[in-house]
Structure formats: structure tokens, C-alpha cells
Amino acid sequence: MEHVPLTRRNCYFEAVSGSTGPTGSQASLREANSARIVDAVKRYGHITQVELAAATGLSPATVSNIVKSLQVQGVVHTQNTVRSGRRAQMVTLARATGLAVGTYIGRRALHVIVADATQEAIAEQVLPLPVDHRVDTTLDRAAMLVMELTEGLGAQLSELIGIGVALPAPVDPGTQRVAVRGLMRDWDQVDVRDVLSRRLDRQVVVDNDANAGAVAEARYGGLxxxxxxxxxxxxxxxxxxxxxxxxxxxxxxxxxxxxxxxxxxxxxxxxxxxxxxxxxxxxxxxxxxxxxxxxxxxxxxxxxxxxxxxxxxxxxxxxxxxxxxxxxxxxxxxxxxxxxxxxxxxxxxxxxxxxxxxxxxxxxxxxxxxxxxxxxxxxxLGERTEALGAFALAMDAFGQHYTTKESS
Ligand SMILES: [Zn+2]
CATH class of the missing domain: 3.30.420.40 (ATPase, nucleotide binding domain)
Incomplete structure (x- = not known):
């Protein structure tokens, strides 16, 4: 499921060319490559042209050409920036593509982030939690906080693509429930995905906190x-x-x-x-x-x-x-x-x-x-790591229809 930018250019390029059918016409190849670039910009929020080349497997010249035409079409913005001491072109989406939520329910704190794919519209809050906090009151607080932060952005719950939740316990990828009994008192008895999706009427994905952290680091941080x-x-x-x-x-x-x-x-x-x-x-x-x-x-x-x-x-x-x-x-x-x-x-x-x-x-x-x-x-990424990872997991799980719509 999880992809990080790799530098295996040839593999990716072949995959893109192959998907354009036997004729492999220039126009359809360019269209497929454009979709690849838009998709990468959505995934990473902010990404330089050099990083786009690595993430998509396309040559820097192709990336530069396609980014220029996407800018003319009003799909992306570019901005001069500096990366590793060199001048670079930072690429972001020109408009919001829907909001997603990242929630980290830690042992001693609750951290919620609401953002769009570019992470430009962002609302965030951290609340302390008591030792061995109760599952019902904590999920209540999490749901309330998601509602408050969404409203604070001038948005409605119906505008949320989905909600990612990171928990400090192993989570079964199939059932999305705490996978080992006894590690988190009472939490293994509760279906967090079910409780929050009913409460907020949105789709929810649950994962382990360190897994969410790894996703955040792979996408926005040191990995x-x-x-x-x-x-x-x-x-x-x-x-x-x-x-x-x-x-x-x-x-x-x-x-x-x-x-x-x-x-x-x-x-x-x-x-x-x-x-x-x-x-x-x-x-x-x-x-x-x-x-x-x-x-x-x-x-x-x-x-x-x-x-x-x-x-x-x-x-x-x-x-x-x-x-x-x-x-x-x-x-x-x-x-x-x-x-x-x-x-x-x-x-x-x-x-x-x-x-x-x-x-x-x-x-x-x-x-x-x-x-x-x-x-x-x-x-x-500091204390935001796990919540950012939960946000990325929600974007990945539920943001697909946005990708399909804009790529087609
Ligand atoms: Zn042990």
C-alpha cells in the first residue's frame, strides 16, 4: 500500500508507457505522465521538481515541461525555494482537493490535524490525556475535537474525505482492531473505526502509531x-x-x-x-x-x-x-x-x-x-509525526476518487 519516492526511474517509466496501450501515442503518454505528476503532488503536498522526477521516474526535463503546462491550466502553483543549499522549484496544488483528518490517540495526549492535500488549510490541536484514559471518554473528546477543528476551517463534516487514527498498540490490518489483548486496557474490546465512523458519519482507518509515524517520515520527513x-x-x-x-x-x-x-x-x-x-x-x-x-x-x-x-x-x-x-x-x-x-x-x-x-x-x-x-x-516532524501519518493514511485510503476524477 505504502509508496515512498524511489529512484527506480526505468521501472516506473516502463510501467507508465506500458499502460498507454499498444500504440503508445505521444499524447496519451503525456496525459498519463501528467496524471502521475498531479498524483505525486497530492501525495506529498509540497514537492520540488527534482523530487518529482525521483517520485515519478520521469526525467527532469519531462517534469519541468509538464509542470509548466499544469501551471498554465491552473492545476498547480510553483514557487522558488532552496533545498540542500540549491535553488529549487516547489510545486503545490493550486486548489484544495478535500479535507482529511489525522488523529493520534497516545498514552498521554490526543493530537488532531485537519488539512487538505497541500496542507495549506490546516487546523491542529493537542490535548493532554490522563494515565490509562478511558476509551469511551477519549473517543468522545476525539470526535468533538474533529468537529470543532473542521468548523474552525469554515468546513463541514461532509467535506471530510476520511479520518485516520493512530493507536499506541498493534492494529490488525484486516479488522483494524487492537491485535494483542492486554496491551491497552479496555481498548482491545472496542471497535474504534466503528465508533468514530458512526459518530462522525465519515470513513475511518485505524493503524498503529509507529506505523503511522513511518508513513509520515517516508512522506514528509527523514525517510x-x-x-x-x-x-x-x-x-x-x-x-x-x-x-x-x-x-x-x-x-x-x-x-x-x-x-x-x-x-x-x-x-x-x-x-x-x-x-x-x-x-x-x-x-x-x-x-x-x-x-x-x-x-x-x-x-x-x-x-x-x-x-x-x-x-x-x-x-x-x-x-x-x-x-x-x-x-x-x-x-x-x-x-x-x-x-x-x-x-x-x-x-x-x-x-x-x-x-x-x-x-x-x-x-x-x-x-x-x-x-x-x-x-x-x-x-x-516532532510531536506531529503520528497525527501527520494518520492524516496521510486517511488520504491514501479514501482520497482515491479525487485522484481518479482529476486524472481521467
Ligand atoms: Zn511484552
């Missing part, structure tokens, strides 16, 4: 243009979203990337999943805070990060060790999957190199990875 990479979410719990050969890899049960349930402590405590010594029991927020109970008394995860950034040696030690331990698990994943890049998001990243330094050292310290020139960097 853009990367064929195989991973988004690691280091937060109250740890998870990963895996992009393999340009596709999001969910697995048949939706549990791919659940690195929080990798065993790192064979004699350790029992995890919520029922297994012993999972990564989450060692670097989950509760475990990290427990380590500081004697020296600092009860803390929140936020306190821990703030104190580390202020130079507290105990808090820095806890986050550095967490970086090494998560790095070890991610290094295994990168070794098995042959990844090019690791992008890290979630609260722990706010401690910067205190956390990321040891994580990076552990990953690049593995001989197989050291020679592969793998890179590890923090998310550039």
Missing part, C-alpha cells in the same frame, strides 16, 4: 526517498514502523515492528503481553522512573527529560542507558532487514544526544552496520 528504513518511537513504550523496499511492512497480524516486546532481560519482570523481560519492561516510562525513585523520588517522564537536559547526572545516566538498550534491539532489526536509515521520534528524543548518542553508537558499533553506512537521526 523521504529512503527505500528501506525504520521509524522508532521511543516514548512511554517503544515501537517501530518498518519501510521495506518502499512499502510499509505491517505483517499479516499487524504486529511487525513491535520491538517493545523483544526480550532483553530473560530474568526480568512479566510484560503486559505476558512474556518475561520485554524491552518495554526495561525502558518503558515506569521502568525508567523506578530507577530514580531512591535518588529523586517520584517523577514523570517529562520531569526526567527536563532534569536530564538541565544536567542532572542520574537522569542523564538513565536516558543514556535506555539509548544503548533500545539501540541494541534496533541494531538487530537493522541487521536482519538491511536498513539504510533509522529515524527516531517520541519523548525520549527530546533529551537529544544524551539519549541518541549512545543509541547511535550501539547501532553503528555493529560491524555489519558500520560498513553499510546506516544513518540514525531524530524526527524532524
Amino acid at each position: 523521504r526517498g529512503v527505500s528501506s528504513g525504520v521509524y522508532v518511537r521511543a516514548s512511554y513504550q517503544t515501537g517501530a514502523g518498518i519501510i521495506l523496499d518502499g512499502h510499509l511492512h505491517r505483517g499479516p497480524h499487524g504486529t511487525a515492528g513491535e520491538i517493545g516486546h523483544t526480550q532483553v532481560s530473560p530474568q526480568g519482570p512479566i510484560c503486559r503481553c505476558g512474556a518475561r523481560g520485554c524491552l518495554n519492561t526495561v525502558v518503558g516510562a515506569d521502568a525508567l522512573i523506578d530507577l530514580l525513585r531512591i535518588s529523586r523520588g517520584p517523577l514523570s517522564l517529562r520531569d526526567l527529560i527536563t532534569f536530564a537536559n538541565e544536567g542532572d547526572p542520574g537522569c542523564r545516566q538513565v536516558l543514556a542507558d535506555a539509548g544503548s538498550i533500545i539501540g541494541g534491539v534496533v541494531a538487530d532489526l537493522a541487521t536482519w532487514s538491511d536498513l539504510e536509515r533509522i529515524v527516531v521520534g517520541g519523548e525520549l528524543v527530546e533529551a537529544g544526544d544524551v539519549f541518541l548518542g549512545p543509541m547511535r553508537d550501539t547501532v553503528t558499533g555493529r560491524p555489519l552496520l558500520a560498513t553499510s553506512e546506516i544513518t540514525l537521526l531524530p524526527s524532524s
Whole structure:
């Protein structure tokens, strides 16, 4: 399902030419290529001409010609910009193509984004959530927030193409329900897609938060243009979203990337999943805070990060060790999957190199990875990553009829 811009020009070009029929006339080829470009601009919101060439497999000269004629037709806008120190032409759609919603229901916060494909019309809000928040009240708040933000844009619910929801638990791609019992109290009993689609009378797609994050990074962030990479979410719990050969890899049960349930402590405590010594029991927020109970008394995860950034040696030690331990698990994943890049998001990243330094050292310290020139960097999308990913998933799932209409 998931596509990121690849640089396999020839494959894509052949596919486009092949679809024009046996005559392969110039006009129909150009039409197909125009549709390809419009589609890519819709998918990425803002994209430079150079990136368009990579995303569509067309030559820079063809992209430039088609963009010029699309501009004359009033389909796209272009604007001078700078990318990687060079002048570039940024291409956006000239008009809104309908609104979609991205909702991230996290362990401690609710984040909703309403936007169009260009992300020009955008409304966004974050609300804190209590520990172990109840599913009914949280879904009520999410529905209310979607209504308020949509109205704030001067739009109606009927104008929403669809709603994407990211949850901090594995989600079965078929049923779209929480795939493993016990990981998120009460949430595995509820059909979130059904509840929200009834409440808002719109189509809803549900996925895991790290998967949504990987989609956002592939489209708008650090995994853009990367064929195989991973988004690691280091937060109250740890998870990963895996992009393999340009596709999001969910697995048949939706549990791919659940690195929080990798065993790192064979004699350790029992995890919520029922297994012993999972990564989450060692670097989950509760475990990290427990380590500081004697020296600092009860803390929140936020306190821990703030104190580390202020130079507290105990808090820095806890986050550095967490970086090494998560790095070890991610290094295994990168070794098995042959990844090019690791992008890290979630609260722990706010401690910067205190956390990321040891994580990076552990990953690049593995001989197989050291020679592969793998890179590890923090998310550039910050706390918006998961909600933006949920937005992109909604656009992908329900935005198709807009694409078809304009391409035909
Ligand atoms: Zn577990």
C-alpha cells in the first residue's frame, strides 16, 4: 500500500508507457505522465521538481515541461525555494482537493490535524490525556475535537474525505482492531473505526502509531526517498514502523515492528503481553522512573527529560542507558532487514544526544552496520509525526476518487 519516492526511474517509466496501450501515442503518454505528476503532488503536498522526477521516474526535463503546462491550466502553483543549499522549484496544488483528518490517540495526549492535500488549510490541536484514559471518554473528546477543528476551517463534516487514527498498540490490518489483548486496557474490546465512523458519519482507518509515524517520515520527513528504513518511537513504550523496499511492512497480524516486546532481560519482570523481560519492561516510562525513585523520588517522564537536559547526572545516566538498550534491539532489526536509515521520534528524543548518542553508537558499533553506512537521526516532524501519518493514511485510503476524477 505504502509508496515512498524511489529512484527506480526505468521501472516506473516502463510501467507508465506500458499502460498507454499498444500504440503508445505521444499524447496519451503525456496525459498519463501528467496524471502521475498531479498524483505525486497530492501525495506529498509540497514537492520540488527534482523530487518529482525521483517520485515519478520521469526525467527532469519531462517534469519541468509538464509542470509548466499544469501551471498554465491552473492545476498547480510553483514557487522558488532552496533545498540542500540549491535553488529549487516547489510545486503545490493550486486548489484544495478535500479535507482529511489525522488523529493520534497516545498514552498521554490526543493530537488532531485537519488539512487538505497541500496542507495549506490546516487546523491542529493537542490535548493532554490522563494515565490509562478511558476509551469511551477519549473517543468522545476525539470526535468533538474533529468537529470543532473542521468548523474552525469554515468546513463541514461532509467535506471530510476520511479520518485516520493512530493507536499506541498493534492494529490488525484486516479488522483494524487492537491485535494483542492486554496491551491497552479496555481498548482491545472496542471497535474504534466503528465508533468514530458512526459518530462522525465519515470513513475511518485505524493503524498503529509507529506505523503511522513511518508513513509520515517516508512522506514528509527523514525517510523521504529512503527505500528501506525504520521509524522508532521511543516514548512511554517503544515501537517501530518498518519501510521495506518502499512499502510499509505491517505483517499479516499487524504486529511487525513491535520491538517493545523483544526480550532483553530473560530474568526480568512479566510484560503486559505476558512474556518475561520485554524491552518495554526495561525502558518503558515506569521502568525508567523506578530507577530514580531512591535518588529523586517520584517523577514523570517529562520531569526526567527536563532534569536530564538541565544536567542532572542520574537522569542523564538513565536516558543514556535506555539509548544503548533500545539501540541494541534496533541494531538487530537493522541487521536482519538491511536498513539504510533509522529515524527516531517520541519523548525520549527530546533529551537529544544524551539519549541518541549512545543509541547511535550501539547501532553503528555493529560491524555489519558500520560498513553499510546506516544513518540514525531524530524526527524532524516532532510531536506531529503520528497525527501527520494518520492524516496521510486517511488520504491514501479514501482520497482515491479525487485522484481518479482529476486524472481521467
Ligand atoms: Zn511484552
